[in-house]
Amino acid sequence: MLPELKIQPLRCVLAIVDAGGFHAAARQLHRTQPAVSMAVRELEQRLGEPLFEKGGKSVLTPFGAYCLPRFRELITQHDRLSRELVAQVQQQVGHVDMAAVPSVASRVMPRLLNDFIQRHPALRVSLQDGNADFVRQLVAGGEVELGLTSLWQKDDDLDFTPLMRDAVGVVCRDDHPLAGQEALGWEALQGQVLIRNGTSRLLEGSDAEPLLAESAFDISNMISLTAMLVSGIGITTLPRLAFPEEYERLRFIPLVDPRVERELGLLRPGRRSLSPAAQAMEAFIIEAFGETG
Amino acid sequence: MLPELKIQPLRCVLAIVDAGGFHAAARQLHRTQPAVSMAVRELEQRLGEPLFEKGGKSVLTPFGAYCLPRFRELITQHDRLSRELVAQVQQQVGHVDMAAVPSVASRVMPRLLNDFIQRHPALRVSLQDGNADFVRQLVAGGEVELGLTSLWQKDDDLDFTPLMRDAVGVVCRDDHPLAGQEALGWEALQGQVLIRNGTSRLLEGSDAEPLLAESAFDISNMISLTAMLVSGIGITTLPRLAFPEEYERLRFIPLVDPRVERELGLLRPGRRSLSPAAQAMEAFIIEAFGETG
DNA sequence: ATACAGTGATCAGACTTTCTTACCGGCCAT
DNA sequence: ATGGCCGGTAAGAAAGTCTGATCACTGTAT
Numbered sequence: 192m193l194p195e196l197k198i199q200p201l202r203c204v205l206a207i208v209d210a211g212g213f214h215a216a217a218r219q220l221h222r223t224q225p226a227v228s229m230a231v232r233e234l235e236q237r238l239g240e241p242l243f244e245k246g247g248k249s250v251l252t253p254f255g256a257y258c259l260p261r262f263r264e265l266i267t268q269h270d271r272l273s274r275e276l277v278a279q280v281q282q283q284v285g286h287v288d289m290a291a292v293p294s295v296a297s298r299v300m301p302r303l304l305n306d307f308i309q310r311h312p313a314l315r316v317s318l319q320d321g322n323a324d325f326v327r328q329l330v331a332g333g334e335v336e337l338g339l340t341s342l343w344q345k346d347d348d349l350d351f352t353p354l355m356r357d358a359v360g361v362v363c364r365d366d367h368p369l370a371g372q373e374a375l376g377w378e379a380l381q382g383q384v385l386i387r388n389g390t391s392r393l394l395e396g397s398d399a400e401p402l403l404a405e406s407a408f409d410i411s412n413m414i415s416l417t418a419m420l421v422s423g424i425g426i427t428t429l430p431r432l433a434f435p436e437e438y439e440r441l442r443f444i445p446l447v448d449p450r451v452e453r454e455l456g457l458l459r460p461g462r463r464s465l466s467p468a469a470q471a472m473e474a475f476i477i478e479a480f481g482e483t484g
Numbered sequence: 485m486l487p488e489l490k491i492q493p494l495r496c497v498l499a500i501v502d503a504g505g506f507h508a509a510a511r512q513l514h515r516t517q518p519a520v521s522m523a524v525r526e527l528e529q530r531l532g533e534p535l536f537e538k539g540g541k542s543v544l545t546p547f548g549a550y551c552l553p554r555f556r557e558l559i560t561q562h563d564r565l566s567r568e569l570v571a572q573v574q575q576q577v578g579h580v581d582m583a584a585v586p587s588v589a590s591r592v593m594p595r596l597l598n599d600f601i602q603r604h605p606a607l608r609v610s611l612q613d614g615n616a617d618f619v620r621q622l623v624a625g626g627e628v629e630l631g632l633t634s635l636w637q638k639d640d641d642l643d644f645t646p647l648m649r650d651a652v653g654v655v656c657r658d659d660h661p662l663a664g665q666e667a668l669g670w671e672a673l674q675g676q677v678l679i680r681n682g683t684s685r686l687l688e689g690s691d692a693e694p695l696l697a698e699s700a701f702d703i704s705n706m707i708s709l710t711a712m713l714v715s716g717i718g719i720t721t722l723p724r725l726a727f728p729e730e731y732e733r734l735r736f737i738p739l740v741d742p743r744v745e746r747e748l749g750l751l752r753p754g755r756r757s758l759s760p761a762a763q764a765m766e767a768f769i770i771e772a773f774g775e776t777g
Numbered sequence: 778a779t780a781c782a783g784t785g786a787t788c789a790g791a792c793t794t795t796c797t798t799a800c801c802g803g804c805c806a807t
Numbered sequence: 808a809t810g811g812c813c814g815g816t817a818a819g820a821a822a823g824t825c826t827g828a829t830c831a832c833t834g835t836a837t
Contacts, residue, residue: 193563193566193567193570194566194570195491195492195562195566196491196562196565196566197490197491198488198489198490199488238569238570238573239570239573240572240573240760241757244755244756244757246755250756252756252757252759253629253756253757253758253759253762254572254573254757254759254760257572257759258569261565261568261569264565265561265562265565268558268561269488269489269558270486272489272554272557272558273486273487273488273489274486275554276531276551276554277486277487277531277532279533279547279550280531280532280533280547281532336546462537462539463537463543463545463546464534464537464545464546464547465546466545466546466547466550467533467547469546
């Protein structure tokens with residue numbers, strides 16, 4: 192029904208007009224003159240109306256003059272889109288939505304993102320944080336493209352790339368009897384007021400599991416947890432990265448018997464692929480941790 | 485440098501998404517499934533990034549999802565332009581600029597234009613009037629596409645199609661001695677107060693030329709001329725079409741010895757071609773006068 | 778006046794792109 | 808297992824596009 196306007200012939204018309212002739216246009220388009228001539232003729236036939244006057248010189252018909260600005264507009268839009276897509280693919284511009292668990296978001300991401308935007312100044316990043324399960328949901332649901340988290344359960348639809356191990360330790364106030372220790376075994380904690388938190392299930396399956404049964408509270412919110420620790424009500428276990436260093440009165444003592452670690456890594460959709468910008472981010476993160484860890 | 489996005493492959497992507505598969509899209513596009521498949525692959529290679537996930541089902545990649553609305557937009561604009569140009573060519577819409585000498589503009593054009601817009605309801609017409617020379621200039625300069633006028637001088641760059649002949653007669657007030665005549669010869673005018681006007685040079689070269697030497701005034705403005713005639717100051721000669729019938733006191737008496745006629749016709753650029761809308765107008769006018777005269 | 782340098786148009790052949798037909802391998806439900 | 812559906816692949820036909828050589832025309836300079 193409607194004729195398809197290809198971009199090349201339109202470009203020919205444009206070139207003929209502003210180069211002032213078929214030969215000049217051909218030179219400008221790196222084509223031969225017959226190619227230009229035939230492209231125009233083909234276009235004219237498709238439209239059913241000549242664009243250039245027949246007699247000698249390259250003068251537009253009234254219909255051609257009518258078409259010219261419209262051709263120019265379509266070409267402009269085509270080129271804009273083409274450029275935009277290429278830029279996306281080449282990771283020169285774009286947007287990455289990602290998520291991370293709070294400890295990573297606050298302790299790892301600032302440097303990481305800073306370095307990232309140094310290398311990719313035109314890429315934009317959105318980062319949200321949440322607990323490991325929330326991050327997993329976001330990635331699985333496609334709401335973010337990448338997650339930085341620890342993996343609790345295997346999921347066939349998700350790819351997990353381990354990046355770093357994060358050892359669990361005991362956190363207490365500086366005046367606590369255990370505060371001076373260099374390292375601790377789990378037996379030393381028996382009888383203490385232990386506060387459970389969101390990371391406590393790391394101990395499940397380890398030798399320290401019996402401690403969980405003793406815990407008096409279960410506080411998931413980090414602010415509340417630190418408040419309780421600072422007030423000296425009890426102690427807790429946390430991975431080192433999750434230990435809030437900015438609280439002067441809190442101490443972190445590595446747990447060495449048993450050693451318990453969580454594995455932090457990059458979570459991405461397994462079946463779906465990533466946007467070019469997210470690919471850049473993925474490569475950057477893996478490279479960054481490949482160097483340091 | 486930048487890849488050329490052809491419309492067809494983009495349409496394929498669109499069809500695949502909203503038909504929900506390659507086969508369905510192929511049916512919708514009246515192509516075979518491999519054609520669709522290959523078109524997409526070609527496009528992906530050109531962009532350097534897959535649009536659809538590789539695993540089985542037709543699911544867009546994030547990049548594909550990013551592209552989709554942009555493809556849709558480009559296609560929409562392409563189709564809009566294509567439709568618009570076809571409508572122009574088929575004379576369904578458009579605009580004609582034309583000019584006519586006042587007598588034609590006021591006595592012929594009203595009916596003509598009315599009939600024209602009946603047949604071409606979506607075509608717009610601009611009409612301006614002016615004397616024959618002005619009309620010729622407008623057509624020659626390309627400011628209007630068509631002129632309705634009489635041709636004074638041959639011009640190689642202009643085509644003139646005769647449409648009607650317009651006989652010159654004598655115009656006088658109803659109480660003038662000549663007013664009762666059915667027809668007149670030029671000798672009957674000798675000794676009368678003759679007012680020249682813009683059409684008087686029609687008499688040049690005819691037997692009645694001696695009259696011009698006797699003329700007392702030369703009034704080019706029609707309003708002034710009729711005022712003088714109505715006041716009974718003198719008489720003049722006019723082609724019948726230029727005779728202002730709305731003045732009850734004026735009479736038109738055909739000049740039969742010699743018969744002097746002007747030839748009114750359609751003036752159009754000879755070298756340049758016409759816009760589709762103007763072509764419709766030209767054909768319409770020639771057809772209309774072919775019937776009646 | 779003649780020759781010439783410029784224009785765009787034309788044609789045959791090579792090349793590229795695009796389509797169709799026929800077939801393959803994977804997946805899912807019966 | 809098997810039939811039906813999916814999309815991908817291969818080979819050949821068809822259509823489109825480019826080049827190089829050549830033509831016809833025009834205006835200009837000799």
